[in-house]
Amino acid sequence: MKTKIVIVDDNANNLLLEEDLLLMANFEVFTAMNARDALLTIKRETPKIIILDVQLPDMSGTEVAKILRDEKETADIPIVFVTASVLPADIDQLLCIPNSAYISKPIDTRTFAQQISLYIK
Secondary structure, X not given: OOOEEEEEOOOHHHHHXXXXXXXXXXXXXXXXXXHHHHHHHHHHHOOOEEEEXXXXXXXXXXXXXXXXXXXXXXXXXXXXXXXXXXXXXHHHHHHOOOOEEEEEOOOOOOOHHHHHHOOOO
16 A cells, blocks of 8 residues: 655645655655645545645645644644745744654755655654
């Protein structure tokens, strides 16, 4: 059985790139382009890990993460934020969310799937 991953990014190019890299690494990938669809997909699929952009059109990625942490079914799913915001204050805000990590954009296409694998329990 393949490991389920949900990727959330409002940029179609980023979403497609991350999806392709993880499909090639033999993951089962589900995608969403906004917070509302992401929350529905995550509840439906119960992934092993969530890859989450910080800037979404309907809600910030940190708000999505806080919602997920408040619900029993999703409280322990690792979240990897993929963001271009790499200021120390921004990173600190992301890492204050339990069981989270971040990868800065642009991602390294050669190591992305391996980096994500490190956070799967």
